[in-house]
Amino acid sequence: MGDRCYMSVTCRRQDKERFEELGFHLEFDEDPSAPVIEMIDEEANYGQVGNMPDNIPFIAWLGGGGNYGDGKIVCDGCEYMYLAANNDGFMVDWNYRFGLPTLKSILQIRRYLKMKRRVNRMFKALPEEKPKEHLFSPHTHCCVKCGIHAEDDAVENLPCIK
Ligand SMILES: [Zn+2]
8 A cells, every 4th residue: 555546537638648747547548539538547656646737627536545545636727626535425524513514524525526517517518539531632542641542441441640
């Protein structure tokens, strides 16, 4: 255990490099045109929580025990928020006198959920990346960018690589 934890992050494809720099990688990439991706770091350092960007939208989860406990992170591009939580729910401070979570805990959770909804809406509004189309020369009938022939059987399934 120690200071290691598991982290996953849901972010825009365009921000992939930002998270790669922090040690995240794509676990699988079934749909390369999807504008939103999920990246993981199985051996994240808890210090990473403090290194997460605060100027791009993402939703992250960290778990695996350790001294700091599990948590959820959300950033809408302006605001960054970390909340102690497990996979199913949230950690709350309990008000024993009233038999309820403390107001502070309730407000924090509401704030987190509101931000998360905002980020998810932002993600849904992202356009899908269209596969690039070949540009065939009328003379050679080959793509002027990648060289594939217009009558090549592979043309229909392969987007242009250039
Ligand atoms: Zn091409």
